[in-house]
Amino acid sequence: MTSLTARTAVTPARSLGSRLRHHGRRLAVLLGLPAVLAALWWIVSERAGNFFFPPLSEILAEFGPTWFDGRLGHDLLPSLGRLAAGYALALLLGVALGVLIGTRPALRAFAEPVLEFFRAIPPPVMVPILMLFLGIGTTMKVVVIVSGAVWPVLLNTVEGVRGIDGLLHDTARVYRLRPLTRLRTVVLRGASPGIVTGARQALSIAIVLMVISEMFAANNGLGFSIVQFQRGFALPEMWTGIILLGLVGLLLSLIFRAVERAVLAWYRGQRQAQRGGSR
Amino acid sequence: MTTTTSTDELLSVRGLRKVYGSGPGATEAVRDLTFATRAGEMVCIVGPSGAGKTTLLRCIAGLLPPTSGEVTLDRHPVSGPPEGMAVVFQDYARSLFPWLTVAQNVDLPLREKGVARAERRRLVAESLDAVGLADVPNSYPWQLSGGMQQRVAIARAVAYEPRILLMDEPFAAVDAQTRADLEDLVRDLWHRLGITLLFVTHDIDEAIYLGQRVLVLSARPTVVLEDVTVDLPETRDQLTTRNDPRFHALRTHVHGLVQQAKRGEAARRAAA
Numbered sequence: 171m172t173s174l175t176a177r178t179a180v181t182p183a184r185s186l187g188s189r190l191r192h193h194g195r196r197l198a199v200l201l202g203l204p205a206v207l208a209a210l211w212w213i214v215s216e217r218a219g220n221f222f223f224p225p226l227s228e229i230l231a232e233f234g235p236t237w238f239d240g241r242l243g244h245d246l247l248p249s250l251g252r253l254a255a256g257y258a259l260a261l262l263l264g265v266a267l268g269v270l271i272g273t274r275p276a277l278r279a280f281a282e283p284v285l286e287f288f289r290a291i292p293p294p295v296m297v298p299i300l301m302l303f304l305g306i307g308t309t310m311k312v313v314v315i316v317s318g319a320v321w322p323v324l325l326n327t328v329e330g331v332r333g334i335d336g337l338l339h340d341t342a343r344v345y346r347l348r349p350l351t352r353l354r355t356v357v358l359r360g361a362s363p364g365i366v367t368g369a370r371q372a373l374s375i376a377i378v379l380m381v382i383s384e385m386f387a388a389n390n391g392l393g394f395s396i397v398q399f400q401r402g403f404a405l406p407e408m409w410t411g412i413i414l415l416g417l418v419g420l421l422l423s424l425i426f427r428a429v430e431r432a433v434l435a436w437y438r439g440q441r442q443a444q445r446g447g448s449r
Numbered sequence: 450m451t452t453t454t455s456t457d458e459l460l461s462v463r464g465l466r467k468v469y470g471s472g473p474g475a476t477e478a479v480r481d482l483t484f485a486t487r488a489g490e491m492v493c494i495v496g497p498s499g500a501g502k503t504t505l506l507r508c509i510a511g512l513l514p515p516t517s518g519e520v521t522l523d524r525h526p527v528s529g530p531p532e533g534m535a536v537v538f539q540d541y542a543r544s545l546f547p548w549l550t551v552a553q554n555v556d557l558p559l560r561e562k563g564v565a566r567a568e569r570r571r572l573v574a575e576s577l578d579a580v581g582l583a584d585v586p587n588s589y590p591w592q593l594s595g596g597m598q599q600r601v602a603i604a605r606a607v608a609y610e611p612r613i614l615l616m617d618e619p620f621a622a623v624d625a626q627t628r629a630d631l632e633d634l635v636r637d638l639w640h641r642l643g644i645t646l647l648f649v650t651h652d653i654d655e656a657i658y659l660g661q662r663v664l665v666l667s668a669r670p671t672v673v674l675e676d677v678t679v680d681l682p683e684t685r686d687q688l689t690t691r692n693d694p695r696f697h698a699l700r701t702h703v704h705g706l707v708q709q710a711k712r713g714e715a716a717r718r719a720a721a
Contacts, residue, residue, distance in 0.1 A: 337543040340512055343529070344536045345558035345609065355557065359548045436548040436589055443591040 224406045229413070232406040237414060241395065246414070249392040252308060253380045256315025260372055264320045265365055268327025269357055278328060285325060293318025293375060294382050306387035314383040315376050322371035330364020331357060363437050366430050373426055377419055392418070459488040459645050460509065460613060465518035467504050478504045480670035482518070486662075488612070491639050491646045493656035495703065496666030496674075497711050502649045503539075505671070506617045509647065510536050522613065535606035539618040541599040545590040551577065552586035555605045562609070576608035577601075580634060596627035603631075607638055613645040620655070629687050632659060636685060653707065657681070657699045658690060665706045668713060674706050 212226045237246070271278050271285075296317050304310035334357065342356050358365075384393030392415055399408035431438075465482040468475050478501040486492050496502055507513040509520050511530040520527040522534070535558075538544040545554050552573050559569045577583050580600040590598050599619060606614055616635070620628040636659060639646050650656050656663045663677040681695055690696055 335543045337538055337540060338546065340538070341536075341544050341546075343512060344510060344534065345561060345605075346530055346532065347557070347561050351557075351561055355546070355549075359546070362548070436591075439589060440547045440591040 222405060224409065229406045229409045233410045233413070236407045236410045245390050245392055245395045246418075248308075248390050249380055249384065250418070252311045252383075252391070253315065253376055256312045256380070257319060257373065257376045259312065260316045260319035260376065261323055261369060263316065264323025264368060264372070265327050265358075267320075268324045268365075268368075269331055269353070269361070271324075272328040272331025272361065273357065278332070282328075285321070285328075289321035289325060293379055297383055297386050301387060311380070311383040311388070311391075315379045318379045319372035319376040322375065323365070323368040326364040326368030326371070327361055328364075330361030330367075333364065334360035362433055366434055370426060370430070373422060374419075377415075377422070381415065457487045458485045459490075459523060460647070461485040461519075461521045461524075462505075462509065463519045463521075465505070465508060465520065466516045467501070467508060467513070468516045477670040479508075479515075481672050482666075484664055484673055484676065486645055486647065488645055489643050490662065491636075491648065491660050492662045492664060493648045493650060493660030494664045494666060495650055495653055495656040495707065496671065497668050497707055498651055499669055500666045500710070501669055501671040502651070502666060503617055505666075506536075506615055506647070506649050510534065510615055533612040535609045535611035535614050537599070537602050537606050537614070537616045537619045539621050541595065541602050541619075541622070542590070544602055545598060545605075547589065547591055550587050550589055551582065551593070551601050551604075554590065554601055555608050558605065558609050572608040572610070576604040579607060579638060580604045596623045596631065599623060599631065600634075603634070603638070607642065610642075611644060613647065614639075616646070616648045618650055619648075621651070628655075633687065635659065653700055653703050654691070657696060657703065658685060658687075663699075663703060665703055665710070667710045674710055677703060677706075 208226070215223055215225045216227065218225075271281055293314070297314055300310050300314055300317070304313055338356055338360060342352050347356070380391075381393035381396075384391035385397050388394040392411060396408055396411040396415070399405070399411060462485070463483050465479055466477070467479040468477050470476060482505060484492075494502055494505070504513065508515045509527065511520075511527045511534075514528070522531050525531070546557070549557065555573045555576060556569055559572055564572065573586070574583070577586055580603050582597060582600050582604060585593065585597070590601055593601070599622075603619070619635075620631050623631065632655060635646070635648070638644075648656070648659055657679055660679050663679060665674045665677060666672070667674045677699065679699060681690060681693060681699070
């Protein structure tokens, strides 16, 4: 790890002033477009005079009272809890089945068409059906999230496992690595680029399904709140919910990216080395 | 033919035959190979390209089941990768785990063998030192040059303390200078560790420079054309050995055999 950073971060020492300027520029690039869009929203909504499109100033003023007086605990936390449970189950199930199918060519040929079919079904369609079987409780919502998020994980894991170089398997056999070591050190690490790709797709699907499952039937949650506000014509509050949802999505994707950077540091480095020509 | 008494015979290949596929599309890669090596011997295997050298090596390593015939190590038939055997593959970039550091790559097989931690640390440090990579244990393989990566693969094999080491054209993809260095490194390690070494190459000079014996294979379908004893002094040196008149004589002889193997192939094709 140390040599990795040593190789990528060969920036010469700089003065405090130029470092500050450098970070300032980065921050400006990062926040430039959001600031412009927010300003545009502010100005346009201020003059629109449309009941369904309230001024941004009003929305922001509502944000604190709407969410910080108990709703974070009452609605946001249950949503995040169901999301975490569903996402974790989808990852576990997808990786386990993906490894099983990916390591057995016969099973893969047999199962792949069926998997592609299930993947092609838009997950929200499953909500009414699952409601019939599981009611409208937490179980239903978690199962909805799993039923949609598991497919990209599963299929990308299968691809990742299949993409592991045969010579690495030969090496593992020659040095008589035990099955569990082979699974952990060869199969899961080797398939990790595929698993991460699947997990990224699954995360956005899981967030969508979290909201949708709450919109159908619930007594708390982010999706539930947004629908409640909309039905009660509490439009600024509804907009605050949408903004909060966006912020949650952004935060989760930032966390995901940090994890990805750590897990796939070797993969990024290897690809860079290959692009730069073998030394 | 070198006569090997059955008492100190380590590896034995008898009537080995390997056919890929079946029916009219089947290719016979190896027809009938029989040879044996004594413990502590360095045997090089040369042959024209496509002679089934890699097939032979994979059968010996237990990675590929032969169609018929038998491979035994210490009189035990080989049905899967046997204990006490290490392999260095030609493609170093694909045989090292890219998600493990150099030291972790060397350490992994030791960990699986159940070697104690302190002993592992010593073996990893010593083997990396022996191949001249003591300064990069925490680098990843892809941060190293091709020659260095192959050294990591050699260090991994050496740290494993095998009784028999198989090398499949290990230096085919490195530059000439690195290759000479690595040849001397392998010779040196073989001397110091007293292991049995089976070295597959298509380079006749390399085979004679390294080996005590050179097995010359025919073209596909493969048989042993001749078992050449290399009667050069034990201490070898890139300059003096390669300028030795005996080296030239052996080289001419083996070269002739390989040419004959290729012509045999051409004649068979013309007849078919």
